[in-house]
Amino acid sequence: MLGLRISPPRTGLRELPLALRHGDLATRYLDAERDDDHRRAGTAAVSAMDRAIEDGEWWAADIWAHRGLWHFERADVPLQAARQARRIGDLRSAAGDPDSARRYYAEAIDESRDIGAEHEQGLAALGLGRALLELGEVTSGRRLAGAAETLLARAGAPQGEVESARRLRGEELVLGEQTEERE
DSSP states (O other), rough: OOOOOOOOOOOSSSOOHHHHHHSSHHHHHHHHTTTOOOHHHHHHHHOOOOHHHHOOHHHHHHHHHHHHHHHHHHHHHHHHHHHHHHHHHHHHHHTTOOHHHHHHOOOOHHHHHHHHHHHHHHHHHHHHHHHHTTTOOHHHHHHHHHHHHHHHHTTOOOHHHHHHHHHOOOOOOOTTOOOOOOO
16 A cells, blocks of 8 residues: 555575575575575585585584475475485584484484385484483483494495494493403
């Protein structure tokens, strides 16, 4: 009536920070985002995340990682979304924040279980087990490592991944058994 245009509430992502809008990877991402091509935008965001990780730029990596997750969820590609949630957990753990990593590992475990992606579920369980051990939650961490070992073996994961879970799980020592002491 007054000639004012009211914008609808924004339901998408905030604008990409200015500091991240340069370079080939950012251009690829911004082009895909502008075209509403969520798969392509998610893939470009993951590439930018990987580059930021290589450069040790944790803030940038975290922003790109979350953008990748958001786009994969919008594109309805649940395996990529679950993988990206796990990678955010890995990123947060590597950056020294295992407490916030737990949320993303748990999300990845749930999503992977829902779609039957045992390999991805095993990797997320392994990551969560590591994060819990870093936080001093030894029993829970070792239980998750045992679950990860089972899932990874059943999924035919590379032997190195299964061995990582086995090492994290450790071995139980029964207390109270008789042993011979040597001098």
